[in-house]
Amino acid sequence: MKKKSIITLCFVVVCAILLNYVAFIGFNIAGFSYGGMFGETGIKKGIDLAGGSVITFQADSDAPTDDQMQVVESIFQTRMTNAGYTEARISQGEGGKITVEIPSVFETDQAASLLGDTAKLTFNDADGNVILDGATDIKNASYQYGKTSQTGSAQSYVQVEFNAEAKQKFADATKAAAARSSEGKNYISIQMDGKDISSPRVSEEINSDSCIISGDFTPETAQDLANKIKSGQLPFDMKVISQETVGAELGANALPTSLLAAAIGIILIMIFMVIMYRIPGLIADISLLIYVGLIGLAMGIFHVNLSLSGIAGIVLSIGMAVDADCIIFERMKEELKVGKTIRASVSAGFDKAFSAILDSNITTIISCVVLYISGIGAVTGFATTLGIGVILSMFTAIVITKFLLKQLVGIGIENRSLFYNAKAKKGGAEE
The missing domain is CATH 3.30.70.3400 (Alpha-Beta Plaits)
Known part of the structure; x- marks a missing residue:
């Protein structure tokens, strides 16, 4: 049992290190690759980081x-x-x-x-009467490149698709326009926000569920027009x-500075936990290392839009992760002081701390949801990273820390001085 627990603890530490390596640096093995949290497929930088x-x-x-x-x-x-x-x-x-x-x-x-x-698209006859309205008659629009019947040469154009009712209206309008060729009014004027885009001549009825808009377009302007039509009026x-x-320079300086501050904070927290809680503090540090790797991996995989406020949310969630461990360890200390064994104290400590940890994390998650729904800009970034962090911190505290402490108990450490120097009260009976 002792040997198995030692091997398990060592294995978890190695996995924690590998997890952080994958999360922040990435990997490339046998054709499978991931660029890490800051790679091209990782986080999206907000304006305060990327400019x-x-x-x-x-x-x-x-x-x-x-x-x-x-x-x-x-x-x-x-x-x-x-x-x-x-x-x-x-x-x-x-x-x-x-x-x-x-x-x-x-x-x-x-x-x-x-x-x-505004992007008000209309199809008008030669007298200025509106035949089709883009807001109600156009089903879709897309950028295309190729030969058109109007010029016979390859060019950029926009293809629009009509709904069923618009198809019939367009057929009637082109039939009427074709009949006015002797007046020179055999054309349909296509306008965007009152400005002519194209006025193609019509020689016969066009019974089709789509048409093209051509003109002096570049690929960019044709794509913009298609986007405007497609998005609505x-x-x-x-x-x-x-x-x-x-400036990009401001953003470039902000990210490494924030990351350095976060790294220093994590190291100081780890030192504090070891000083304050000794062996359990070391276990908390391993759990925290796993937490940092998990949040880095989650941020990269879900392509979170990271901003300075988002980094603040991550740092706050780290504090909550450590706070959960502190609650557990304080409950364990109370159990040790009344004379329980280390094994019994670990079990009872988790049982008594669970409700407090669950309540505090659930209320924080609810707050994050409210902030995300009602917030804007920096507020939503903060809510996103804090919410992800709180969920992961609850997992590491309740699952990882408990698992690691059980392995520690399995090693057979019975020296109470390694557990907060908690001395049993007189008259306390061990379980």
């Missing part, structure tokens, strides 16, 4: 409602995702303001234009009122 741009928009409306602003935020999010700005953060302010943070992007004119335009224009740039 980037902050754009604030103001609604071009006298009294925008909350529902309208919610629609705007949703459309902004869709447009940013379609354009590839997957790490962008969007938050509402007061008075019809919306702020967009785009990490690692420093040229913001294109992003500002993409977001702020804003209820009003959003005007840019401020644009700021956060």
Whole structure:
């Protein structure tokens, strides 16, 4: 039993070291690779770590409602995702303001234009009558490159798909337009926010569930147009009122500084635990090492958007992990002082500490959920990392620490001075 417990403890320590190596440095074995928490497939850096741009928009409306602003935020999010700005953060302010943070992007004119335009798409006849409305008649839009019937040469264009009702309306409109060739009005005008994009000539009825929009497009402008059509129409224009740039150098300095501070804090905590709790403190340090590896792995695998506030959430969760161990060890100390054996004290200590640990962690998780749902920007980053950290800290305290202490008991250590110097009270009976 003693030999088995020693081997198990040594094995756990080796696994903890390997876990941290994989979590933060990564691996590449037989074609399977992972770049670690800070690799390309790991965390996404927030604007305060990676640098980037902050754009604030103001609604071009006298009294925008909350529902309208919610629609705007949703459309902004869709447009940013379609354009590839997957790490962008969007938050509402007061008075019809919306702020967009785009990490690692420093040229913001294109992003500002993409977001702020109403994107009202219409198909009009030669007399200006609206035939199709993009908000209700268009099912999808996509960027394409190839030959078009209008020019016969390869070019960038946008293909739009109609719903069933729009297909019939488009067929009727093209049939009517084709009949007006003698007047020179045999065309359909395609407009975005009142500006002509394309006015193709029509020679016959077009009975199709899709059409193309061609013009003087580059691949980028065609893709932007497709994104605007696909994401939907804003209820009003959003005007840019401020644009700021956060330098990449500031972010580059912030991350290593924060990581160094976190590492120093962890080392000091480990030293404190050994001084305060002796052998159990050493067990807590191994558990903490496993916790650090697990949170690094979780952050990387789930591609968490890490910001300075997120790092603060991780550090706080480390404190909660250690706090859980302290509660367990204090309960064990109380059991030792009344004369129980080390084995009995370990078991009773966990039983008595469990409810306190569970209650405190559950309430913290609930707080994280509330912060995440109602929070913005930095608040959601803090809530995300703290929530992940609390769940993992509860696991390491209740499962890992308990398992390691049982292995310690299996070694047969009976010297109470190695357990907080807890002396049995007179008259206390051992179990």
